[in-house]
Amino acid sequence: MRRIQVILTMFIVSGTLLMSQCEKNIFSFSAPDKTETGLIEEGKTLMTEGKYADAAAKFAEAMQQNPNSTSARYYHAKASLHASGFNSISLGNLLTKQRDAGSTPVPLMDLPKDSSNILYQVNNVIINDLSPIADSTITGKFTAKDINLDMTIATTVSGILSFKDTNNDGAINAQDVDLSVLFNNNGDIQIDDLQQLAENPGDLNGMIDNVDSLIANAGDLIGNLLGDSASGFDSSQLDSLIADISATARFYYVNSGEAGNPGMGDNDGDAYDVNGNGILEPTQYTSAAITRILNGGTPEWLDQNGNPITRTRVINEGLTPPNGDWASGDWGVDDELLDGHDNDGDGLSDEDSFAVTMP
Numbered sequence: 001m002r003r004i005q006v007i008l009t010m011f012i013v014s015g016t017l018l019m020s021q022c023e024k025n026i027f028s029f030s031a032p033d034k035t036e037t038g039l040i041e042e043g044k045t046l047m048t049e050g051k052y053a054d055a056a057a058k059f060a061e062a063m064q065q066n067p068n069s070t071s072a073r074y075y076h077a078k079a080s081l082h083a084s085g086f087n088s089i090s091l092g093n094l095l096t097k098q099r100d101a102g103s104t105p106v107p108l109m110d111l112p113k114d115s116s117n118i119l120y121q122v123n124n125v126i127i128n129d130l131s132p133i134a135d136s137t138i139t140g141k142f143t144a145k146d147i148n149l150d151m152t153i154a155t156t157v158s159g160i161l162s163f164k165d166t167n168n169d170g171a172i173n174a175q176d177v178d179l180s181v182l183f184n185n186n187g188d189i190q191i192d193d194l195q196q197l198a199e200n201p202g203d204l205n206g207m208i209d210n211v212d213s214l215i216a217n218a219g220d221l222i223g224n225l226l227g228d229s230a231s232g233f234d235s236s237q238l239d240s241l242i243a244d245i246s247a248t249a250r251f252y253y254v255n256s257g258e259a260g261n262p263g264m265g266d267n268d269g270d271a272y273d274v275n276g277n278g279i280l281e282p283t284q285y286t287s288a289a290i291t292r293i294l295n296g297g298t299p300e301w302l303d304q305n306g307n308p309i310t311r312t313r314v315i316n317e318g319l320t321p322p323n324g325d326w327a328s329g330d331w332g333v334d335d336e337l338l339d340g341h342d343n344d345g346d347g348l349s350d351e352d353s354f355a356v357t358m359p
Helices: 002-028 036-048 052-065 070-083 088-095 113-134 148-161 201-222 235-252 287-294 311-317
Strands: 180-183 189-192 326-328
Touching (some): 036 052, 036 070, 052 070, 070 113, 088 148, 088 235, 113 148, 148 201, 148 235, 201 235
């Protein structure tokens, strides 16, 4: 009888301990916190563990719950960037790298296509995430000042990589034309191989639109960083990069022939109103010159005596068409052809051009 009592007592004690332990386990293994705050905290923990893609997914869930959460947007942008294999420091260093003497590739233009596309996509995500904070559409823990450097870098990177998205489909891949984009000795942008886009001038103009818009936004943002030592970033070199791209990217609009297209007029600022009528009229070549160009030749800026025609000669000597291959119109207005050559002798190729359909 006593043995039965002992066994029963042990069973009751064991059961009580088990119930007590079960209660502890219930609380210890509670369901994940799916609130906005819980998702953000879980994402931050995953980031500290280096699981950036998983962290980005948690922040994306938080953004779905509250699109106006500055914290969810900021951390989603940060995790997405790290998941891509890049970070703000490495990008900042690439953008502000000292230029070598002579012609130098524009930063990021020498990246392989696959890396370029990854970076292009993630920076567009960052811009989408942070824009509502930057323009103060939403407010919260993170302010426009907090994300200004991130937005400046992201818009600059996307602006430069738009040179690689030549068909403007939002991706950099085998369907895009490989262009060489350099700074020349004067600090001007020189884009080579644009003749590959001669049959699609609308694509070329769309590409320049994207570059110009993003770089202009970066120029607006960089103004808030200049002289701000608190960021720990030397913004002066980035400001110089943005200014140089902004100054000459628009040179490469092409007059596609469509009404109102952005390539109409003097895009590179070298026009001269030859007849003084106050109207800048496109440079027109002779039919012989066009035929020569279509057969792989180049226009000849030579006067009737075979001497080179320059803007200085046009102004100082009063040269007027017809003169050489110059048939009519004003000097320096849509005066280049998309043929890969420096038709007007100013040191740049295919700027301020007009489209000639190749056979």
